[in-house]
Amino acid sequence: MDKLKMHSKNLIEANIDKLAELFPTCITEVLDTKGELKKAIDFDLLRQELSSSIVEGPQERYQLNWPGKREALLTANAPIAKTLRPCREESVNFDNTQNLFVEGDNLEVLKLLQETYLNQVKMIYIDPPYNTGNDFIYNDEFVEDSEAYFEQSNQKDDGGNRLVANSESNGRFHSDWMSMIYPRLKLARNLLRDDGIIFISIGDDEQANLKRICDEVFGDENFLGCACRVSKKANNQGDYWSPNFDYVLTYARNLASCPVFFGGVNYGAYDQVDSEGPRAGEKYQLVRLYMTSLDPMRGCVNQRYYIEAPDGTLLLPPGNIFPALKEDAASIPPETGEDKVWRWGKDRYLSDKDRVVVKRVRSSNLVDDKGGEVKWNVFTKTYLNDVINNSTAKPNSLIEDHINQNSSHELGELGIPFSFAKPSSLIKYLCEISKVRQGDIVVDFFAGSGTTAQSIFDLNDSLGFNARFILVQLAEELTEEDKNHKAGLAFCKKNGFPGVITEITKERIRRAGNKIKNAEERNIDIGFRVLKVDTSNMKEVYYKPDDVDQDLLSDQVNNIRGDRTTEDLLFQVLLDWGVDLALPISQQVIADKTVFFVDGNALVACFDTGIDEDFVKQLAGYKPLRVVFRDAGFATDSVKINVEQVFKLLSPATEIKTL
Structure with a gap:
């Protein structure tokens, strides 16, 4: 039986596989640092294949470059040995909801979602830091190579210092911001469907750089336009212009498949069902x-x-x-x-x-x-x-009806303290014009206060379907020193929450869902599953050549970390196998063993010990598409050897793996 790999997708290996399809003669094998053979690209042969199209050395070319770009690309492609752990007690309608809220570093989350949601997302909306000199950006850690990055990723899971102030006195002010956004956009592109669209809110400070990065990541031929949004009422601030605009950069995954935008409608007139x-x-x-x-x-x-x-x-x-x-x-x-x-x-x-x-x-x-x-x-x-x-009417590229002041009002109605949030009507409007429909997935990996979740609730309430959301937000600590955090910190203390931003986000989503009248009767999904980034559920062993006394085997009889539950294991299996994390999950006790059934028989998992052949035969009777066991869960070695034969006889279409 094959073992699950238990780490995020290695995009470098995926790129090599793509080249192998085009240029099989350019694939060779080399020894890695552990002395094992691995697939690699022979660049000398590849150069010959592309001899008339190679640009190198001092030859002039059109390109975007900055200090740190190479490391940012490495960061995007390197795998991580982490997982997502479910948190039922913080979720709403965990067993039936199709919505996800993921707590953790969005770069790590995007890596973890690569296989499960590859080409599955209809729309992405993000509101990243504008890099004004007064906000924070992610403090990504760059390492020399992908193997070092992979090993480092499993040794700690500390989100407390993931953000850093990026002041204008920083000598790499723009470069650091570009290195932060670049790998996230590369990973986000992989999630978009062929007809998918990404909307990015941005200000004057980085609009030009973001446009060039997006041209490179998405292709300038997929640029749909840059809308101007009236963000606030006219004032007398600013040195020259009185700033009351920001921008919404818009790109398609594939222009040829992108639907024409919908110009809008008076939803209130459609008052009968x-x-x-x-x-x-x-x-x-x-x-x-x-x-x-x-x-x-x-x-x-x-x-x-x-x-x-x-x-x-x-x-x-x-x-x-x-x-x-x-x-x-x-x-x-x-x-x-x-x-x-x-x-x-x-x-x-x-x-x-x-x-x-x-x-x-x-x-x-x-x-x-x-x-x-x-x-x-x-x-x-x-x-x-x-x-x-x-409708063939087009929306106006000047967005006038969704100013930030509206966000202050709606957050006030919910009793949620949060500074600089976008109004939910803006994201709902973007969903409408991009024709988000039943079952479509909308992703926001800079979730902030959870505006996108409320937008999807309101969209579903208006149009009578259930679009889905995946929100990602770092558990940034709230401090008394930050004036924008004080009200949020007081809110968390009052409600008995830990003092982190994600607690405000989750409570906002709960309250926004509760505003939807008769949601249960109308089958509107106002729930969400909470998942949290953590180190892998599996104990990792790293060979140290200089440690002659290193014991690699004594702690591997049970290769599961001691603080992990069977549901933790299940969600790592879902990630590894690329199964939707929002599918319905049920449990049954069969022959005194706890068995998980994901979406009926799409995946069946049992992580108990003492698995014998009689139990395996009962499980095979359900004819699951996939089944997974704990590697050390079999009663005897002979049972483990016979599992594949039992399924081959009783359920030949079943794919079997262990962890």
């Missing part, structure tokens, strides 16, 4: 079917016909009643003298008759003591989804 039929649950509004008459020579002749009312009378716009002498949809002769026609032609009416609503309304132009004359009128159902999917 179909209760039955093929479009049950969809929102719609009623629109009158008649319109002013057009010249018959322009094609309106086919728009003159009778429509039958519920009482059997036949109607012609605008609600006149004619003798019931003709069948429904029969053409009306010109001599009737009517100067109105239906908005739909006869063929459209007959094909879409299920969308026609005939009801009595009061006429506003004939008022009696009851408020008007009751007449029949004809309407059509205009569905919100049709408008969103088919």
Whole structure:
């Protein structure tokens, strides 16, 4: 049986595999530092394959460079030996929710999510530090090579000092910020679907550098535009201009697959919901079917016909009643003298008759003591989804209706103290124009106060579906010395929370979810699973050539860290196998063993000891797609040897691994 690798994807190896597909003759083998053979690229042969397209040495070229870029690229590609541990007590509706909140360094989280959510994300929104000289950036640790980075990643998990002030006196002020954002964007690109889109809020200080980085990471051909957002009301601050704008840089994963943006709609007008039929649950509004008459020579002749009312009378716009002498949809002769026609032609009416609503309304132009004359009128159902999917109107690149002051109001309503948050209406608007739909994943790896989560809740509430979110935020400590932290620190103390930003984020998401009325009845997902970055669940052994007394075996009989639960092990398996971390999980006791079932039989896991053949046969009877056991969990070596044969006989499609 194969063992799970228990570390994040090695992107260098993935890149070598891609080159191997294109240039198999350029692949060779070399000895690594441990004396083991590994696949490598023969650059001399590759150079020959690309001889007419190589740029090297002093030859001029268009490029973006800065001190630290090489190390930043290494940081993006190197694997880490870490995992995500579930935290049920801080989650909401852990077993059924599709939403994730991940607490940890976003660079590490992006690495851990590479296999599970590769090409799965519809939209990314981030609001990174603007690098104004007064904010903080991630203090990434660079090492000489990927192996050293990998080993270092499993030796500690300390998020307390991951942020550092980047003052303008720093000699690498712009370079440090670029080295911080570059690897995160490279990893984020891998998560986007082919029709995926990334929106990045940024200010004047780094807008130009961010644009060039994004051109390199996403390709300048995938640049969709830079919108200007009115961030605050006009004031008299600033040395020359009074600053009240920031920017939203927008890139597609693949321009050829990117849908045209949706220009917006008055959601409040769609105030009715179909209760039955093929479009049950969809929102719609009623629109009158008649319109002013057009010249018959322009094609309106086919728009003159009778429509039958519920009482059997036949109607012609605008609600006149004619003798019931003709069948429904029969053409009306010109001599009737009517100067109105239906908005739909006869063929459209007959094909879409299920969308026609005939009801009595009061006429506003004939008022009696009851408020008007009751007449029949004809309407059509205009569905919100049709408008969103088919509209050709484009949104304006000047975003005026989502200023930061709105965020202060909504956070105040929730009782959440947080400085410099974006308004949830902004991210909801970006979801709308990029056509986020049912089941689509929206990622924000600079989550801050959790604005994106509230945006998704509000989006789902408005449109009646369940888009999903994955939020990532570092557990940054709140201090009395930082004036922007004081209110948050007091909030945490009052509520009995640890004094870190993520506690405010999680509480904001809980309260935002509770604002959604009748969420359970309407099947709107207002929950979230909390996962936390930690060192690997597996004990790691590092060979030290200079230590002649090193004992590599005595502590490996049980290779699981002592403080880890079986659910911790399960989530590392999900990561390693690339299984969605939000799938439903259930437990069963089979032959006195605890068994996890992920999404039915998509993955079955048992980490108990004493596994025998009878138990293995029972498990094989469920015919799981994947099954995993603890490597040291088998009762005997013969059981371990026979497991594959048992599954080959009873469930041949099952893939088996151990940890």
